[in-house]
Amino acid sequence: MKIKITAFGIAKDILKTNSLALEITNVSTIGELKDHLCQEYPDFKKLQKISFAVNEEYQTDDFSLGENDEVIVIPPVSGG
Amino acid sequence: MKIKITAFGIAKDILKTNSLALEITNVSTIGELKDHLCQEYPDFKKLQKISFAVNEEYQTDDFSLGENDEVIVIPPVSGG
Amino acid sequence: MDGGDSCAPAKQVSFTIKKIKNTLIDIQILDTPIDNEACIDFVNHAEAGGNVVFVGTVRAQTKGKKVLKLEFESYQPMAIKEMRKIAEQVMEKWNALAVSFHHRVGVLDIGEVAVTIAVSTPHRKAAFEACEYAIDTLKETVPIWKKEFFEDGEVWVAAHP
């Protein structure tokens, strides 16, 4: 399955890009994507928390990814 | 003893003046002055509360009045 | 829908934006300085018992370390959406009359305004609670990230435990 990853803040630094096309196998949920990214980019494990959004909404680990989904990687926010 | 009364807000309306020179006998404290005013101007009794200030500070009932003191009559405040 | 008459005097159309239910919320992400007075003005309401405003400014230091400047990055469409959710909660839970919620992005100097939240409510106690809830929740849910620049480097705030 093909998905697009968009990253902000420190996630962008870890991925070394703000946008990434990913061909994933054995990954069908947000939870599995998180594990996959933490394996490929171990620096993600150092973050306090990492969240994901699809369709401009936060999604939980059990969210099923679909073909061509755009997944936003959201490191701890620090607005205000 | 001679004192000066200065009134604000509704107290001014009750006294029908904002300033009054008063010659008082048998009145030596704020508490006694309050009783005196309530007797002379019964409308004061209708107020929720009435406070007095001398020297730009609130004073309690037992405050001793002195010759030529300026006493401020302070009806319930309503700033803000 | 009539053809109109160019000789007739122009109709006076008076239009008060605040009377339209869904314009009681004003959400903005700006790359130019925040205008506090615009936020305060927006929430001004004839029935307001209180207007409470939170203004967040850039601090000169973090844990004793001198900050030179700051940069905010946002995932804008979702940040707007999350700010709107907070504003809607404030409207509902505290019966707010109006909410104005402006967040700055880009590079900011020390003392500059990063965020302004203005809330008006019929009774003032609610405005304090609602405004505090709004800033607390913003810091938890709104996808905006702050990078602090020090003399010896830069760091994404709150990114590391």
Add this chain to the structure above:
Amino acid sequence: MDGGDSCAPAKQVSFTIKKIKNTLIDIQILDTPIDNEACIDFVNHAEAGGNVVFVGTVRAQTKGKKVLKLEFESYQPMAIKEMRKIAEQVMEKWNALAVSFHHRVGVLDIGEVAVTIAVSTPHRKAAFEACEYAIDTLKETVPIWKKEFFEDGEVWVAAHP
């Protein structure tokens, strides 16, 4: 104390008013419109974690009765003194960095600002608490009186039980 030399270049004297301890409090009673931004500006501080501002405006009605306008009268020297007491409590109890406290007197129209209180503190929670304390206490202790004008008369607010 030296005689000076008119040919020497003028000394550059830089002077930051906020650094002087007793100017961290700004108390004003005004018969002209309150400038909220001046209050917010006054409390802006490089160490502030939060600035909270209360803006009290004139309501269009009281207990369902239409208010036409409002008049504030103050016993000015004591009002200033009492406002200063509140500001000093806020500085001490909540470690405020600065407090600005402006109250309007005279005749005000609906929607006009009657009072603005701005407080900055190192941590934002304290600013909310301190600002709420300030407006609550103002309404109890500061000798300022409000008269409301209705279509059928006028009344001193809070004067009757």
